[in-house]
Amino acid sequence: MTDITQNSVENVGTGTPRWLSWVVLGATGLFYAYAVWNAIAHLVGLAGLGLNAIGWFTLIFAVLLPILVFAAGAALGRRRNAGELALILLAGLGVVAVFWLNVIAYTALNLESLLS
Numbered sequence: 001m002t003d004i005t006q007n008s009v010e011n012v013g014t015g016t017p018r019w020l021s022w023v024v025l026g027a028t029g030l031f032y033a034y035a036v037w038n039a040i041a042h043l044v045g046l047a048g049l050g051l052n053a054i055g056w057f058t059l060i061f062a063v064l065l066p067i068l069v070f071a072a073g074a075a076l077g078r079r080r081n082a083g084e085l086a087l088i089l090l091a092g093l094g095v096v097a098v099f100w101l102n103v104i105a106y107t108a109l110n111l112e113s114l115l116s
Helices: 002-010 018-047 053-076 082-109
Strands: none
Touching: 018 053, 018 082, 053 082
């Protein structure tokens, strides 16, 4: 029993500094904020044309998805080191980017189905 407690006490200070995790969160947070900003700009641009319910749902979800993915990535990476946190957040950013490209493609090809 003393071996277990002694090993756990020795490994306490070997983690990533907390400031480095905050820097990773801040840097990737800027990319997520850019995705949200683009989605809001796209929503405002198309709202003037008169959106139907599907259009509103699709474009509002495009605004909310980066926020949800960032929150989930930050929660999943909360207890991990900075490298693992960065990988989790970059994977989430990839998901957001693919979804954003799908929204742009759907808007470009099927604009009539989004308008009322």
